[in-house]
Amino acid sequence: MAHPWKHAESSAKKFGGKLEDYLPIHNWFDESKAFLPDFRHRALRHHAEGVFLCERIFGVAITNSDGRQVPVRYIGEQHVREDLGRIPTAQDWLSEIRSARWMYGQRLGY
Ligand SMILES: [Zn+2]
Numbered sequence: 001m002a003h004p005w006k007h008a009e010s011s012a013k014k015f016g017g018k019l020e021d022y023l024p025i026h027n028w029f030d031e032s033k034a035f036l037p038d039f040r041h042r043a044l045r046h047h048a049e050g051v052f053l054c055e056r057i058f059g060v061a062i063t064n065s066d067g068r069q070v071p072v073r074y075i076g077e078q079h080v081r082e083d084l085g086r087i088p089t090a091q092d093w094l095s096e097i098r099s100a101r102w103m104y105g106q107r108l109g110y
Pocket of ligand 1: 002029030042046079083
């Protein structure tokens, strides 16, 4: 699955309400495509810590247009699972980064 619209359709099917109820959350997950327009953008938010950050931003639950409260964490987990088949940790992503000299930092002269 790729587009936030498709994730939102899936949320509406799973949790009720309209896809528009869920679109802001799914857009947030995929906003990082603006920085890197290939699968690697997912390293920034598509992991367990990203799901918890999403909850901090959008609140513990949203009320959909059916008047039903839906935990934001469930919506985030649905997004990440649909994209990756599982919910990785941030460490899973970061451990795949090749090291470069500049990443070690610079020595300061004191
Ligand atoms: Zn995504």
